[in-house]
Amino acid sequence: MQRNIIVTEEHITMVKEPNSSLIGFVTPTNGSSDAITSEMMDFLKREDYSLEQLIAINCDGTRCNTGKSRGTICNLEHKLERPLQWFICLFHFNELTFTAVLKHFLGKASGPQNWPGLIGYSLQNCENLPAAHNFEPIPMGEMPENIDEWDLRADQKYLFNLV
Secondary structure (H helix, E strand, O other), rough: OOOOOOOOOOEEEEOOOOOOOOEEEOOOOOOOHHHHHHHHHHHHOOOOOOHHHEEEEOOOOHHHHHOOOOOOHHHHHHHOOOEEEEEOHHHHHHHHHHHHHHHHHHOOOOOOOOOOOHHHHOOOOHHOOOOOOOOOOOOOOOOOOOOOOHHHHHHHHHHHHHH
């Protein structure tokens, strides 16, 4: 009998700007800020990138990345002995804020899509409701054909399916 084994790994994408050129990926041993920082620094040194040219970092707003004394960005700043420009994803910021508001008013969710109460019940099938009255879609070009839905996070997959 074959059993499916799920392995969870943290993957960090390293991109050089301008032009968003992919320079590589790192896979830290765990999701801690120390492990992420160490892998990033090792990668940049191994690939002979100038650490003096590193001026900014872009990431989501999790505590692991943005913690004021032990976050990944703070760790990088300590190792470089200078500040970096922080670019924090506002989509994640808004998602975390909205989740906190829901928890405050509704209580703790019993699962990823199960919020208690009348509002929680109303949210169960909200993706099937019309976006707005008198909504006029904006025409767009063709969707790329080479997108594999299995490579998308849940929020990306949801947006992909909406489009």
